[in-house]
Amino acid sequence: MYLIGLTGGIASGKSTVAKRLAALGAVGIDADQLAREVVEPGTPGLAAIVAEFGNDILLAEGSLNRAALGTVIFADQTRRERLNAITHPAVRQLTRDRVAAAGAADPHAIVVYDVPLLAQAVAGGLVTFDLIVVVHAGAGTRIQRMVDLRGLTREEATQRISAQASDADRLALADVVIDNTGTVDATLAQVDALWERVRTAEAHANRVSNDIRSPLSEL
Numbered sequence: 001m002y003l004i005g006l007t008g009g010i011a012s013g014k015s016t017v018a019k020r021l022a023a024l025g026a027v028g029i030d031a032d033q034l035a036r037e038v039v040e041p042g043t044p045g046l047a048a049i050v051a052e053f054g055n056d057i058l059l060a061e062g063s064l065n066r067a068a069l070g071t072v073i074f075a076d077q078t079r080r081e082r083l084n085a086i087t088h089p090a091v092r093q094l095t096r097d098r099v100a101a102a103g104a105a106d107p108h109a110i111v112v113y114d115v116p117l118l119a120q121a122v123a124g125g126l127v128t129f130d131l132i133v134v135v136h137a138g139a140g141t142r143i144q145r146m147v148d149l150r151g152l153t154r155e156e157a158t159q160r161i162s163a164q165a166s167d168a169d170r171l172a173l174a175d176v177v178i179d180n181t182g183t184v185d186a187t188l189a190q191v192d193a194l195w196e197r198v199r200t201a202e203a204h205a206n207r208v209s210n211d212i213r214s215p216l217s218e219l
């Protein structure tokens with residue numbers, strides 16, 4: 001198995017890259033999706049959240065009312081930490097389970113873990129990545145895409161970017177940088193080239209050598 005950690009700032013193009021890799025044959029694991037799964041109705045995660053925050057954070061049909069929970073934890077760090085203490089271990093366990101299952105199903109699987117908070121996953125020793133791929137587009141481009149394609153105001157988009165790790169911090173982790181400042185086609189061509197190299201690396205059971213580092217990763 002070959003495990004790729006895929007990250008990038010908000011609206012950098014992670015999903016665009018992950019989708020292409022999946023179409024090429026990668027097994028995709030989406031950290032945001034796992035975070036939703038651990039609080040689905042019937043999970044120990046949701047039960048623990050109700051025990052901590054009360055029934056008011058449930059919708060009528062019994063699923064998590066994210067907006068209500070968001071309001072509760074937004075201004076209260078202690079409560080935010082309580083929520084994280086419930087959800088984070090559950091997400092970590094599910095991540096390990098899914099990665100292990102992918103490897104068990106196909107020892108030659110190329111697994112792509114799409115994780116916005118990759119630095120934390122690395123620092124916490126969650127899993128060992130064979131390759132870290134950062135999707136990069138400058139803040140101006142990402143703000144414009146959020147305004148044009150997601151209906152955010154410029155201020156909202158800027159705020160979301162400011163709330164995240166800096167580009168420099170993310171790029172410092174990168175083995176490979178996908179430059180998504182150009183057209184989608186230009187990005188997909190980079191992904192296709194990456195896929196070929198990763199497949200070769202997996203076949204030789206070697207790490208991808210440093211010579212595929214993009215010049216952008218030196219930023």
Ligand code: ATP
Pocket residue numbers: 008009010011012013014015016017145149180181182183184185187
């Ligand atoms: P998020 O952080 O919100 O999960 P993301 O990093 O997964 O976002 P995408 O959803 O892939 O980013 O891309 C953000 C938006 O920009 C999408 O609407 C996507 O269609 C669009 N987009 C991605 N790449 C390009 C590109 N090269 N040119 C124009 N639009 C793009």
